[in-house]
Amino acid sequence: MPQTILVFLDPAHPAGRLADSRQPQLFATDLGATRGDGIFESLLALDGRPRKVQAHLDRLASSAELLELELPAAAAWLAAIQTGLAEFAQPEAIVKLLVTRGVEDAGQPTAWVQVAALPESSKALREKGLDVLLLDRGYDSGLAERAPWLLLGAKTLSYAVNMAALRYAHQHDADDVIFTSADGRVLEGPTSSVLIAHRDGAVKRLITTQLDSGILPGTTQGALFAAAKDAGWELGYGPLVPADLFDADAVWLVSSIRLLAPVNRIDGTEINHDAELTAELNALLATIR
Incomplete structure (x- = not known):
């Protein structure tokens, strides 16, 4: 079973920055961890193609508006999704889009894509x-x-x-x-x-x-x-x-x-x-x- 793939949205990496899911990646002071202050979307990908991706990006934007949360551009999300799916390389996958308010007082959101296997259940x-x-x-x-x-x-x-x-x-x-x-x-x-x-x-x-x-x-x-x-x-x-x-x-x-x-x-x-x-x-x- 392939491991979970993490791709962080990073301006220095236009296609997203791959990160090792077996190693710590999130700061303990990130407001997503300490207060649940963030949003997410989950979608299904089949044969490397995410389903209803625009609908999920639209709903992510709607959630962000309600939380007054700054989002990366849609193009950055799409690029990170494709990077994650290419690395995962399985016919069926769960793709999660996650963004938090970031490290407390830093003023910079934390955003990443997670790609993992679909549970048999x-x-x-x-x-x-x-x-x-x-x-x-x-x-x-x-x-x-x-x-x-x-x-x-x-x-x-x-x-x-x-x-x-x-x-x-x-x-x-x-x-x-x-x-x-x-x-x-x-x-x-x-x-x-x-x-x-x-x-x-x-x-x-x-x-x-x-x-x-x-x-x-x-x-x-x-x-x-x-x-x-x-x-x-x-x-x-x-x-x-x-x-x-x-x-x-x-x-x-x-x-x-x-x-x-x-x-x-x-x-x-x-x-x-x-x-x-x-x-x-x-x-x-x-x-x-």
Whole structure:
């Protein structure tokens, strides 16, 4: 298994500066380490080509704007990504783009690309599906609009709550989580968007949660919606409540790395699933670059 590849964005190295992932690389005083003050993106690369790279760069820029964080130019990111993928030289990889506010009081962001292998567990869950728990996220669906300083629409490095939710799910014999709001709305997974489908004869409708409810806009959800619209699906954006998950003809969690994973059970209760719809959406995902 190849090691993790690190490529730091450095003006002195236009293609990025390769660094040894087995050696310390980040200052202990970097605000990303001490305060989680930074942002990131994760995307999938196939055969050396990153998928939806512009969508991820756009969302990185959106997160940076919310944090008032200076970003390197898009061209520098693209060059570092290609350097990392060439060094990794495997057909499938996870590419992470990371930027922190940098060393305290230095005024210079720290930015790097990380390329690593895709976990086998992610591939397996695409096939077998997920058992999920509904967990209260602890805020109502209008909080993002009232309190923009909480950064609910940014993909920040502060993922401790999301990881704690996943550990809680694993401790309770589940694979993943769907967060709900204090006012009873369906939100998102810790690392994914929620999709549901309804089939009425020849009419197929794909629905996701409201994008203004404090969730992170999903790049894969957005690309899949565009492809589904072209294929004749009807589209909808919530609001969704837990009962909608149980009433749907199929439910999925979708993300850039795991792609489309069907939900089999919610809180231990088996829900509807539709292998034909899953296959159709997977075929649409395969067309996205």
